Amino acid sequence: MRNPKGKLVIIGGSVDRGSFSESPADLHRNLKFFEKGILKRITTEAAKGNLSRIEIITTASNIPEEVGEEYIKSFAQLGVLNVGVLNIKKREEANSPENIERLKNADVVMFTGGDQLRLTSIFGGTAFHHLLLEKYEYENFVISGTSAGAAASSNNMIYQGSSHGALLKGEVKITGGLGFINNVIIDTHFVQRGRIGRLLYSCASNPINLGIGLGEDTGLLIIDGNNMEAIGSGLIILVDGTHMRNTNMTEVEMGEPISIENLIVHVMSIGDHFDLKNKRLIIGHHKIPINPGLKE
């Protein structure tokens, strides 16, 4: 979609092991650590500020009740009280009039971490998914996702692939995402899990997609489907394959290492902006304090 009215906030996951070790003991610490500044920014960007209706979508998670609870507490600490949890577990629930009605009334949705394949296999093509796309296109509506929730928000989505073997042909598994933004492919827990190979591979396989590697505790606010602003305390690695000169990806067998000539990499941190259409990084000014959300 071109020039959506909505805003997209994608977050690289918590500083802890995030989506894949959702032990209840770690959960509170996770959220405290990483999302306060970013959650604050989400409410600032939302149509009705602190009064906005926020739905936490815990579908990706294995422990949805605990995760939902923590988000409610965290938003409450920011004075945001109109928050619900939508634990949609099956496709039929993603078509139910009750859930559609709740989405209609929401100003913000927040997709939690977990498994991004759950998000796409449960929501893909449902009435809920179509309404999300419509609201994002025509309303001042905020879609936010962390970890799996971030990975699923683009049109092409990485859902598996070891860091070690990422540059062996066929190792990085990609499928269709929820498509809130096109021409990007998003990876999370990025620096921490050594995932550069997954992103290089994804970009080489189709350079129309800008690779976005979100560090933990770090996110992008995307406005107009084009203007990206780095938020949070960490780093974002961007991979631009537009000027790729050569790869042997089509020549080697499955499981063999691939070669790639000339990908461009940018490193973004808080306050920097990136223009997706023109592929230009605008580095911001001096950056203290680390988290601007906390100033407000």
Next chain:
Amino acid sequence: MRNPKGKLVIIGGSVDRGSFSESPADLHRNLKFFEKGILKRITTEAAKGNLSRIEIITTASNIPEEVGEEYIKSFAQLGVLNVGVLNIKKREEANSPENIERLKNADVVMFTGGDQLRLTSIFGGTAFHHLLLEKYEYENFVISGTSAGAAASSNNMIYQGSSHGALLKGEVKITGGLGFINNVIIDTHFVQRGRIGRLLYSCASNPINLGIGLGEDTGLLIIDGNNMEAIGSGLIILVDGTHMRNTNMTEVEMGEPISIENLIVHVMSIGDHFDLKNKRLIIGHHKIPINPGLKE
């Protein structure tokens, strides 16, 4: 130095945890796993082939006896029997006439893994170091290093820096290396330890240095101080900062995240060549078998 007659073989470490967990139990497996093909190639490139005199320099290691023993066994399996171990532990030993004499008679030296700061602090500026440089410049002499031994071979050497915090100003620690090659900076265990940040940081701080990230089980054979050939089974990431447009590295405080616009990245695998002077990757042909050294 320009157009040295010697050859340099730098290796990214073993597929195991390599330099930092040198448990004797893992050692044999390590070498079996990763270095057979590369060791074979070293002997092929050496002045006298299988009859070459090889000195294993175990100075970087905490368990030099065990490491030396394993290399001797591995070379023996390849039919290379004229192999010694030089466990130089102090600067005075790096100036002793006996050790200088042994180096004079060597066709190949192999620096093992361990701590690269041990290599530079013990060898730097000694008679042994000067003779290494001289032999490398004027003789058909092979200098090889794995892990710490590879890291130490360039003029600027990374010796510390967490993967997580690598793009915070001041986090990546660099000092002078042994200087067998200039205008590169080498990192090892690369994909496996998520070290892309260290290399991006190093290149941004001085783009004259090409960043070389060697995966485990992977190396570069460098001839003429310029022509690089990928060897081994894994991947090499190259970072070229020549066309960097902008960084805020000089503006932010120590410990703050930095931003970088426009670094170029290449992915190399076996059989690819890279021209250091012209910064061009030449992707090789179809690549079976994985390890050409084993064919010979």
